[in-house]
Amino acid sequence: MPDPPFQFGDAAMNRRLIDAHRSCRRQGAPVPGDCDEVSDVVPAEHRTTMRFCAQPLQWCCSRPNRHLSSVAQLEMEAIMQDINVQDAISALLVGATTSAAPTGMAKLKVLHREATQSLPQQEAQEIRVLLATLEPGDRTPYHSHRFPVTVFMLSGEFTLELDGRDPVILHAGNVFVEPSLVAMTGHNRSERPTTMALFYVSDPDTPFADAIS
Missing domain, CATH: 2.60.120.10 (Jelly Rolls)
Incomplete structure (x- = not known):
């Protein structure tokens, strides 16, 4: 039984998802839903599979697929171009990476990690x-x-x-x-x-x- 169509809780995000899909359709280009392509939109360390479904669009985003079309990549970027941090959290997109274009999403880099047992133990610090x-x-x-x-x-x-x-x-x-x-x-x-x-x-x-x- 196919997955039900996915809808974001935020109506504006739903419109962006649908608009990106229609844009590709108008240009006669294939979209991920045509062949269940797989897109690498989460870093390799995040192995949890995320599924995005919209009639007739469907993605399963996990490991990269060497057959992924550039149109599919552009479609995902179009959806994410205008997402802010709150939208990203609600859509389970935290950690997704895009191009260098402004996205409103924070990019984090760990500068240092170190375990310690020397921090204060009182109720307040x-x-x-x-x-x-x-x-x-x-x-x-x-x-x-x-x-x-x-x-x-x-x-x-x-x-x-x-x-x-x-x-x-x-x-x-x-x-x-x-x-x-x-x-x-x-x-x-x-x-x-x-x-x-x-x-x-x-x-x-x-x-x-x-x-x-």
Whole structure:
């Protein structure tokens, strides 16, 4: 028994789906429903199969098919060109990728992932985002942090020296998690200013750093 026609809860999205299909029909071009073609509209890591059905259009979107026509790809892009994030969530299209044309959808890139058991355990926590600037020759005091500090380098060079470890040299775009309860100091040994964003999650009102004499 064939799947029932699919309809978006948002009427505007329904119209976009139908308009894209009619556009291909007017040009006498084949559409995915003619041969149940398969389109790669979800990243490879998302293996969940998603089905889009509209009379007489039908897609099963999962792994790529080398026989997919360019018209079918253009049709999918036409449907997605004007989708915003809320529409995408309601249509299960989060994570779908299109061309570089504006789509209103966020594109996420993981810069760093790291497991830790050092975050605060109280019922309430405090999040701080700080911007640090070190001029050439500047250094931080000898200090430690009660919880991990995530460093995202914006510009310049930063040399971090942690007790019992090799020095770490960071450049723009690098991410480093400073461990908790480890004594350290940082230097700008370059000839231009260094800037970095610091992300700190702690118990409320906890000092950002503890000086070590």
